[in-house]
Amino acid sequence: MTIQWFPGHMAKAKREVEEQLSLVDLVIELVDARAPYSSQNPMMQDVTSDKQKLIILMKRDMAEERVTQQWLDYFREQGKYALAVDVNQKDDIKQIVKQTKQISEHINERRKEKGINPRSLRAMIIGIPNVGKSTLINRLASKKQAQTGDKPGVTKKQQWIKIQGEFELLDTPGILWPKFEEEEVGYRLAAIGTIKDQILxxxxxxxxxxxxxxxxxxxxxxxxxxxxxxxxxxxxxxxxxxxxxxxxxxxxxxxxxxxxxxxxxxxxxxxxxxxxxxxxx
Ligand code: G4P
Missing domain, CATH: 1.10.1580.10 (Conserved Hypothetical Protein Ylqf; Chain: A; domain 2)
Structure with missing residues (x-):
């Protein structure tokens, strides 16, 4: 397969995401429920290894339910939090907020043990193109959303959005390239519309x-x-x-x-x- 990415672009994207990641407690990685393995980002494993992770299998309405459940079990066995979501279902969005609240409570318990004051959980959404990042951020953010303003180290364009009083989300998602080491992966991503149709x-x-x-x-x-x-x-x-x-x-x-x-x-x-x-x- 002749898919080539420019190493310079990849390195820049990785560096930007790394900078943003240093500001958050939780990484919400979106994958496509139709291809949860192929739509993961290969760089994410080393970049986010020390962060708490919530994997969201997006577009669950388009994937086979039984296999989606198998993938959820698999991610949970790896010690990650995992949910399957259809952004058009309000209950699914509520599930995300509920899960984030639980993660926040765990993190704050650990902070308390170390004598650090509890605070709102900070999260960011990452994922490959077209996985549903902007749609999910829009669904999570309510219309009357007040932005909580700049935080030290956050560039001007980045804002924190307060999500239903439960956690703070960076309004800019981290966009990363999909894996391309395996030919099958390329075809799967092309089939679900992640790779531009001209490439294959x-x-x-x-x-x-x-x-x-x-x-x-x-x-x-x-x-x-x-x-x-x-x-x-x-x-x-x-x-x-x-x-x-x-x-x-x-x-x-x-x-x-x-x-x-x-x-x-x-x-x-x-x-x-x-x-x-x-x-x-
Ligand atoms: P991105 O920021 O990660 O690039 O993705 P984006 O939010 O633009 O979403 C890409 C497409 O995926 C959108 O469709 C969006 O509606 C769709 N999508 C996101 N989440 C879900 C989901 O849970 N279920 C289903 N069925 N679709 C989902 P589009 O055709 O590009 O735009 P539109 O038809 O929504 O206007």
Whole structure:
């Protein structure tokens, strides 16, 4: 795979996030529930190793519930806090505030033991692009939100937002690159729309989606594309069937494979293929 990031940009992003992290007690790392492994940031492990961590599996409404639960168990076994969230569910947002309150109480107990005064928990949200960082910050911050002002060491642009009287959140999320060491990871991130579509070929992404769905969700695939013959392993035959069914034709009735790939990718991202998790346990 030919994905290249400029080391200079990565180092700068890492340094900026490290500076912000030095100001907080809790790191809220957002991952995509459809790919909780692939959407983690590889740099985060060493950058945040000494921080309390809350992993939020975003877009749980688009992922397979059973596998999401397995991932939650896995993260909790590693000693992290973990929640699965659909930002459009008010109860899920309440869960985050409740969980943060518990973490804050634990941290303040430890401060008390060391003779340090308790204070409001400070947190920041980090994650790869498109995972839902801005949406979540907006949902957490109420409309009448008063900003609590600059704190020493915080650059002018950064503000702390008081979240429901429970904790303080940096209003700027930390954006970091996804992992790219494994080819599979690239395809999974492309399928869920994290990597720009130009980086990998659309037909390769579509074939990856079809193969994954054939393995884990064959019924959902045939429900959407009723003429698909999954007995066959011939992807051209699959594209022909989907193209005919969805009218992806060029002049002379020839199947337009680019259009077919586009249909498959859009169907997945819009939820028409059902709940799909790419990172299976
Ligand atoms: P970012 O800051 O991390 O880059 O991500 P952002 O908040 O912009 O969210 C990216 C997309 O993910 C948005 O959709 C947002 O609505 C969607 N999203 C975030 N959380 C959830 C969730 O829990 N469930 C679902 N289903 N979607 C979620 P968009 O299509 O880019 O914009 P829009 O349709 O919301 O306008």
């Amino acid at each position: 070929h659309l037909d390769d992404i579509a074939i990856y989606i079809l193969n994954t769905m054939k393995q884990y969700y064959p019924d959902a695939l045939v429900k959407r594309y009723s003429t698909l013959n999954l007995e066959s392993d011939d992807v051209v035959e699959w594209f022909d069937a989907i193209g005919k069914q969805r009218g992806c034709l060029m002049s002379g009735g020839v199947i337009d494979y680019d259009q077919v790939a586009d249909v498959i990718i859009r169907d997945l991202r819009q939820g028409h293929l059902g709940r799909v998790t790419f990172d299976q346990m």
